Amino acid sequence: MTAAEQRHEVRxxxxxxxxxxxxxxxxxxxxxxRHDLRLTGTHVGCEHGVCGACTVLVDGRAMRSCLQFAxxxxxxxxxxxxxxxxxxxxxxxxxxxxxxxxxxxxxxxxPGFVTTITAYLDDxxxxxxDPNAEEAREAIAGNLCRCTGYQNIVxxxxxxxxxxxxxxxxxxx
Amino acid sequence: MKPAPFxxxxxxxxxxxxQVLAELGADGKVLAGGQSLVPLLNMRLxxxxxxxxxxxxxxxxxxxxxxxxxxxxxxxRHADVERDEATYDALPLLRQALTHVAHPTIRNRGTTxxxxxxxxxxxxxxxxxxxxxxSVEIRTAAATRTVAAADFFLGPLESAVGAGExxxxxxxxxxxxxxxxxxxxxxxxxxxxAICGVGALVTLDDDLRVAAARAxxxxxxxxxxxxxxxxxxxGQPHDAADWAAAGALAAGELDxxxxxHATAAYRRHLAAVLTARAQxxxxxxxxxx
Ligand SMILES: Cc1cc2nc3c(=O)[nH]c(=O)nc-3n(C[C@H](O)[C@H](O)[C@H](O)COP(=O)(O)OP(=O)(O)OC[C@H]3O[C@@H](n4cnc5c(N)ncnc54)[C@H](O)[C@@H]3O)c2cc1C
Ligand code: FES
Ligand code: FES
Numbered sequence: 035m036t037a038a039e040q041r042h043e044v045r046x047x048x049x050x051x052x053x054x055x056x057x058x059x060x061x062x063x064x065x066x067x068r069h070d071l072r073l074t075g076t077h078v079g080c081e082h083g084v085c086g087a088c089t090v091l092v093d094g095r096a097m098r099s100c101l102q103f104a105x106x107x108x109x110x111x112x113x114x115x116x117x118x119x120x121x122x123x124x125x126x127x128x129x130x131x132x133x134x135x136x137x138x139x140x141x142x143x144x145p146g147f148v149t150t151i152t153a154y155l156d157d158x159x160x161x162x163x164d165p166n167a168e169e170a171r172e173a174i175a176g177n178l179c180r181c182t183g184y185q186n187i188v189x190x191x192x193x194x195x196x197x198x199x200x201x202x203x204x205x206x207x
Numbered sequence: 208m209k210p211a212p213f214x215x216x217x218x219x220x221x222x223x224x225x226q227v228l229a230e231l232g233a234d235g236k237v238l239a240g241g242q243s244l245v246p247l248l249n250m251r252l253x254x255x256x257x258x259x260x261x262x263x264x265x266x267x268x269x270x271x272x273x274x275x276x277x278x279x280x281x282x283x284r285h286a287d288v289e290r291d292e293a294t295y296d297a298l299p300l301l302r303q304a305l306t307h308v309a310h311p312t313i314r315n316r317g318t319t320x321x322x323x324x325x326x327x328x329x330x331x332x333x334x335x336x337x338x339x340x341x342s343v344e345i346r347t348a349a350a351t352r353t354v355a356a357a358d359f360f361l362g363p364l365e366s367a368v369g370a371g372e373x374x375x376x377x378x379x380x381x382x383x384x385x386x387x388x389x390x391x392x393x394x395x396x397x398x399x400x401a402i403c404g405v406g407a408l409v410t411l412d413d414d415l416r417v418a419a420a421r422a423x424x425x426x427x428x429x430x431x432x433x434x435x436x437x438x439x440x441x442g443q444p445h446d447a448a449d450w451a452a453a454g455a456l457a458a459g460e461l462d463x464x465x466x467x468h469a470t471a472a473y474r475r476h477l478a479a480v481l482t483a484r485a486q487x488x489x490x491x492x493x494x495x496x
Contacts, residue, residue, distance in 0.1 A: 065209075
């Protein structure tokens with residue numbers, strides 16, 4: 035069966051760049067990004083939806099890339115951790131916040147946190163301009179980290195919100 | 208940890224989907240949000256010959272308020288149902304329960320109808336459908352049938368949806384009278400499957416006394432369990448009813464099993480305590496609505 039396995043053309047816009055590859059239907063979006071597009075920022079921990087390391091934004095919403103097939107999201111816009119930068123290529127607000135707050139140690143979980151938090155802050159902007167610690171904790175409840183003990187990641191959520199508020203204040207001046 | 212090969216079908220319309228499902232028969236498996244199916248495929252606990260991906264059926268991506276209740280189409284995501292303000296106003300229990308279904312990231316992709324068809328005895332929406340006495344509309348190319356919640360959940364991970372069938376929508380009826388609802392559960396982490404979860408529906412009379420009290424449970428049996436607890440609290444004032452008695456009544460009738468997370472006795476204890484908590488919250492909710 036493997037030799038004859040049917041292949042499908044998949045076109046995605048990834049971090050603003052149109053990309054395409056021809057893959058079997060069973061190619062997970064996570065593997066499509068890592069293996070076919072060589073975007074290895076997206077990490078794979080558990081492959082059954084539990085750890086959150088593989089989280090990416092699909093049409094603006096945070097989702098597990100290990101729990102969907104690339105062919106199923108053909109045509110979508112995908113944002114990975116590589117796309118969470120500022121337009122000038124410097125660290126984006128969430129990435130900057132992780133650095134400021136020492137929110138990572140080994141870094142394996144970090145791409146999933148960065149994408150999840152980016153979506154959380156962007157999602158309903160009026161809802162989450164200034165999350166308190168409890169809200170920040172809930173925002174990251176679907177992501178596992180084996181190193182940090184989470185305290186610094188909670189702080190990073192709040193710091194990222196602070197950076198964004200400053201960005202906005204500057205933009206509106 | 209990679210799925211076995213499968214033939215992939217991605218119909219663009221409901222008619223086309225029904226056609227493909229009819230042709231494939233027992234070989235075909237519906238792929239909705241994939242938040243339960245893909246883990247099973249990844250772990251090769253399931254290896255269907257063909258998948259019918261329904262994610263392009265935009266016609267079914269609706270959350271619609273009808274006179275008698277809320278109808279949710281097969282491709283509406285948990286997040287769509289949870290966030291819909293008109294739905295929350297009409298039937299708050301949907302959002303009350305949905306915020307306990309997995310994490311936002313899972314709810315962005317997983318569908319509410321899919322979670323009903325999946326029939327996990329720990330799935331919140333199974334108990335919500337059962338508590339409200341809702342139903343699922345099941346379609347084939349040849350016919351449409353409506354199956355009531357009481358007949359829909361047949362066993363753990365087994366629903367009335369058979370080979371070649373598409374669950375097109377679910378109907379969640381609005382409770383009658385001055386009714387309030389609540390969802391309470393205990394899980395190891397917020398968003399994990401509950402060790403025990405309780406949905407409550409309390410109806411008050413004109414004097415704000417308890418007219419009816421019902422509860423539905425997850426993670427205590429092979430299918431969602433609904434209990435009428437009116438006998439324990441009938442006629443009592445909404446703010447001073449003996450909710451502990453309702454909890455004791457419910458727990459006495461439940462026969463939960465032990466697993467790695469909890470003993471049977473602990474689950475029963477949780478059922479009693481959470482029943483009281485959920486019923487009290489639902490009564491307060493009824494009074495405020
Ligand atoms: C980490 C994690 C935590 C979770 N925690 C919870 C939780 O706490 N509570 C909870 O309730 N759920 C939880 N879930 C499951 C989640 O709610 C799923 O979205 C849901 O169970 C299935 O919906 P789906 O759209 O993803 O269905 P899929 O995974 O695509 O399908 C599930 C099954 O239903 C069938 N099916 C789906 N839709 C249809 C249809 N319209 N017609 C016919 N057959 C259909 C499929 O063939 C398959 O057998 C969790 C999932 C993950 C990964
Ligand atoms: S790799 Fe996707 S959630 Fe763990
Ligand atoms: S930093 Fe190592 S797992 Fe989170």
